[in-house]
Amino acid sequence: MRTRLVLALALAASLGGCKREPTFEERYDAANKSIVERAKRIDAQLAGTAAPPADAEDASAED
Helix, strand or coil: CHHHHHHHHHHHHHHHCCCCCCCHHHHHHHHHHHHHHHHHHHHHHHHHCCCCCHHHHHHHHHC
């Protein structure tokens, strides 16, 4: 009885650790989501920075 219990627990533990690997589509979707989110963060950071006025570049060149 005890041996069967130990075998049953060992089998349950070994099956519990098994997990199928994600398919190509699942990995692609996850990578695409990550890239899109990163691009949005970069765009938001760039939108927060202002480009220097064109006059400032011309004025420094004349000095």
